[in-house]
Amino acid sequence: MSNMSPDVITQPAEGIFRIAIPVPLPLKYLYSYVISMDSQYLILDLGMDTPEARQTWMNVSKHLGLAPGRVSSVFITHFHPDHVGLAQFAADLWDAPLFMWGQEIDTVYQIFGNSSRNLVPFLEFHGMPHDLATYVDQEQFFTKSVVRLPAQPPIQPLDPLTTWGPLQLLDQPGHTDHQLLLYWPERELLFTGDQILARITPNISLWPNTDPDPLASYLQSLRYLHQLPVKMGLPAHEAIIPDVPGRITEIIHHHDDRAQRILDLINEPHTAFEVAQKLFTRPLTQFQWRFAVSETLAHLEYLRRRQLVTFRETNHKGFYQTLRDDLAESPEGGTALG
Ligand SMILES: [Zn+2]
Known part of the structure; x- marks a missing residue:
């Protein structure tokens, strides 16, 4: 029917489709989720705006019947380009509202808007040689080239009291200041975004004008997530996580070891x-x-x-x-x- 390879769409649980969107990063794929509920679809995360990713979404849309009127909402876990990049494309393709946590929306329009922030003084203050700091600072222009945000209507803020059907919406710090995780208590499923990954430890970084102690926030989030009943973790990169509490324990140990080193x-x-x-x-x-x-x-x-x-x-x-x-x-x- 289409030239889609069979592993583009998998179905880890009933009514949940996991979509492999190619991204030009070492991680290779962003995994989006299409969650079907009462003949409507919720889509979680999108990918970077590249021709390959657009083509993948067009094939997937045809295959699953994702059309305007069928897609009720698009949720984006956090502001990173591999999650939000295709925002404008998605708004056009499905004619559906896009949502994130409000503070994360401010970050997304700041970082990918017209202004550019100069990271060179910050990096040099922390000892990075000038040439390398300049290179790192220039990265933002690559990042901007794979992100297109809808202007009207813009991405909308989620209400902290919202649930979406049986799903709870969690606001979790550390990887970014306000990452959206979806938790489905009856089925014990957790959509972990980049907060918990199966193999690599998620990036926890300090930058100017964001959480001044992101590692403390992250560890606190992990301790909260550790006590949720979860049978399966559905992350935005890498393999599905069968044992979420066990993986959380490993990540906490990794950070303890690094602190000691x-x-x-x-x-x-x-x-x-x-x-x-x-x-x-x-x-x-x-x-x-x-x-x-x-x-x-x-x-x-x-x-x-x-x-x-x-x-x-x-x-x-x-x-x-x-x-x-x-x-x-x-x-x-x-x-x-x-
Ligand atoms: Zn991320």
Whole structure:
């Protein structure tokens, strides 16, 4: 019927279609979900605006009968380009309203709107060499090229008290400040977005003008999600997660290990870039340096806020150092860090 390969659409649970949308990223696919309910469809996440992704959606729409009037809403988990990029295309194709959490909408129109933000001073302050910082800053122009947002009507804010049929809408911080996760209590299904992934640990990054302690927010979110009854996790990338609580425990351990490694590494003052160089010993692409530094910063700020690491500014650069017992001011000659 169409030239669609059989694994583009899979059906992990009754009435739930998982769609593999190709994205030009190392992760290769964004998984969207088409959830059927009372002969209407809810669509979750979209992909980047590329010709391949548009073609995939056109084939899938024909195959599943996603037409104007059949698609009641499109939900987007968070502002990242691989989730929101096709927003305008989706609005045109299905003539359906698009929704996100309100604060996430502000971010999306800021980042992909006309203004550009200059990240170079921030990255240089944290020790990144000028040329690399300039490259990382330029990435935003690639990102902008794969995102097209509807102007009228724009993406609409979800009401925090909304449920959608049997689905609960969760607002979870850490990966971004307000990621939308869908929870279906009766069926014990959790659409995990990028909050929980099967193999890689989701990126938790510190950037200017966002959550100043994203790792703490993320760990708190994981502890909340851990106690939900969940039989299957349906993520936006990689494989389906059969054991969500078990996977959450692994991710928490990963962050504990990394925090301990950082504490061991910085007995001398280090910029965040220098810490990242020691943590990530395999060669990184310029693209990966962006995340290496912003993730390291999330950890360093987490440790600083818990008084395990000190911070000082010297010559317009920020330096972090593990707070050692013998440096702590105390008449008894040292304080336990607990
Ligand atoms: Zn993401």
